[in-house]
Amino acid sequence: MEQTIVQQALEQISNYLEDNRWDQAVSLLESLRPPDQADVFEVLPEEQQQALLPRLELEDSADILEEMDDEEAAHLAARLQAEALAAILDEMEADEAADLLGDLPSDLVKGILARMKDAELVRPLLIHPDESAGGLMTSEFPALREKQTVAEALACLRAWAPEEDPGSQRSYYIYVVDREQRLRGVVSLLRLLATDPWKRVKDVMDRDIMSVQAGADQEECAQLLARYDLLSLPVVNGEHRLIGIITADDLVDVLQNEATEDIQRLGGAEPLSRPYLSTGIWQMTRKRIGWLLLLFITATLTGEVMRLFEHELAAVVALTYFIPLLIGTGGNAGSQTTNLVIRALAVGDVRLRDFLRVFWHEIRTGLFLGLCMGGVAYLRASTWVQDPWIALTVALSIVVIVLWSTSVGSLLPMLAERLHIDPTVVSGPAMSTLVDAAGLFIYLSIAKVVLGV
């Protein structure tokens, strides 16, 4: 649905721009919702982007820069006048403004901050890495005091309300701090509204509250949010002082992007930094060629194993017919395991210390799978080549290869996690090397013994 809107708007706006009908282009663009605006805007030629942005309402410009891909937003922003950019940044959420400033050349940043009204809100956010809780949080939030009465608290919120961007959805859980700004509790706005105005905030607040440190990894925050069904997450510093709030929408984006990256890596490609169709052919090739080339090492090893058994293969040509089956089975059993384990690690179902349990789980599953597959393979092979010894060789090999690939498939991701390498990165190429070459070695060794060639 939304794609149709984007497509139609894009054609219309391109037509307007061709005829230099700026006003129409601007008003059509402004009528869209921010993510749709950004989608249309991103595919316009650079000159048109630069000419269009200053004509938009500040708020729309801010929305577009927030929604755009980071790199492109920085590229465009660096080409704007410092004055104009500062005004746009003032309209952005503080965390997004900090992200954008963080991507600009540092000699520009100082001049822009000097021209910004909200500079003191944004400046402290600049020190946090993009992918940490501190990089995701906003420092614009209302906080209540424990000793305030409910009436005072509501007055505070009323006074704060105009600061609020009317377009932003926000969780109306209001955090409560003590005198030293330390996080003490949370209270819902609705509850405040329904409570006797003379009661103290601390008597209605909920003290059981989750928070994260500013340095916490964004994935960890996203997992907390998903697990505990939160709509926002308070961020504290080392002294447990409340320094910011992360809202669910930012963490939803984190969850989506992490899953996308994992799926792309598991397919054997570097994660794309932009949507599929917006990624050019050259970029696409660059993201994919690396792993395909790594395969040559694998394949060389596998080829070497075949050469090693040249004599056996020449003696019993029928052995070669089963090579795709055996390599394929090993590869599939292994990729089942790695995908299951990697996802379990990603959503927190499995931790590093579950190492042995996972291994034991896979060993037993592998044995079951291997025995089933081996049985079927025996029947299939014996009707195919009509040599019970070859059938036995194939069946035995299947059992050992499946056991091997499920073990390796469970150990590799855990090992990568332990070494702080993304498990999805190493699992592909390392797996295929270990599984293909070793599988073939297992098969041909068993053949040598069973067939006595």
Add this chain to the structure above:
Amino acid sequence: MEQTIVQQALEQISNYLEDNRWDQAVSLLESLRPPDQADVFEVLPEEQQQALLPRLELEDSADILEEMDDEEAAHLAARLQAEALAAILDEMEADEAADLLGDLPSDLVKGILARMKDAELVRPLLIHPDESAGGLMTSEFPALREKQTVAEALACLRAWAPEEDPGSQRSYYIYVVDREQRLRGVVSLLRLLATDPWKRVKDVMDRDIMSVQAGADQEECAQLLARYDLLSLPVVNGEHRLIGIITADDLVDVLQNEATEDIQRLGGAEPLSRPYLSTGIWQMTRKRIGWLLLLFITATLTGEVMRLFEHELAAVVALTYFIPLLIGTGGNAGSQTTNLVIRALAVGDVRLRDFLRVFWHEIRTGLFLGLCMGGVAYLRASTWVQDPWIALTVALSIVVIVLWSTSVGSLLPMLAERLHIDPTVVSGPAMSTLVDAAGLFIYLSIAKVVLGV
């Protein structure tokens, strides 16, 4: 972190239960947060679960049943007394209560509904399938009228507030309806609070509002939420009457589960219905054996292709050394494409109507990748076997195979989507059949021509 808490609590509670110290077990369990409670509770033996549940506060029992795996929750609930179960269901969110009732035998449901206080809230939800917007929404929400004054609206909300479960996080966007209950706008609680009490609601509400039909697929709702950074989504019926609200936490779970299922399917396993370590070995084997067996068909075909070229393979044994490389390259290039396309479809970056654009994108990328890989393969093969004609065969085959597998890899998921089959299901086995067997056929045909054997 949370896993440690769960682990410790579990050991402690098991100890208490062994010594029949029920009170301690109950109070420790009640001190945990709901998802942690459910994690501990789920691994207890069934008799202990049945004995423990009636001793817990109703609210905790409700939380645990909400958080548990659907099937197990139904299994346990069916063993409770109708009276007790009705009381627990009354404490649950209406949408969760409806889900649970939907999983119970229909002869039980009537008796339980008759004993429930909130029966009239839950009953209309029973008609919606679990995986639709209607199945996810709650029908407990406050709605305002356009013509109310802000003062009246706040009074309404104050009256409604005690209904609200103090533990549930909720987006404080309040929806506004007309006399016929048709959705007209949305307003934030903070904005109401800060507005002149004599103004009308319709003058402060935002009319630009997204909604979904009750029958909308849950994935579609989750995508809207993620794209437009919403914290809740109103659900309307055919006459645009507001009938429920979906909150972000439910949709976050949908996003997480869909990504998990896709990753598991892409690895070649049926999605697990429970966390990795809680899935038994037998269940695990059942979820994985199917696709491994399907591979036999693939492998038979691939083997047949080898038999077809028996003569050529026997004449030039060196040809066999490159089989793993060629099959592997085809498989990897294909899985890169399917993973990229499947994820792009899942997050809405690509639609069915982009069919030709995707195909064209992959054809060109495939050509680039193929040429790079072919060049490297030529160098590698000519140093390895020292026969320029074999090297040429390998290089040419790589180009054609990569082109073939990127095309098939982009067409299959789109075709599956078109036929309303989950693209992740067909892409695995169908891909390997088409890519392995066809790849080998391409290679050996080229060999026949180039080498003239």
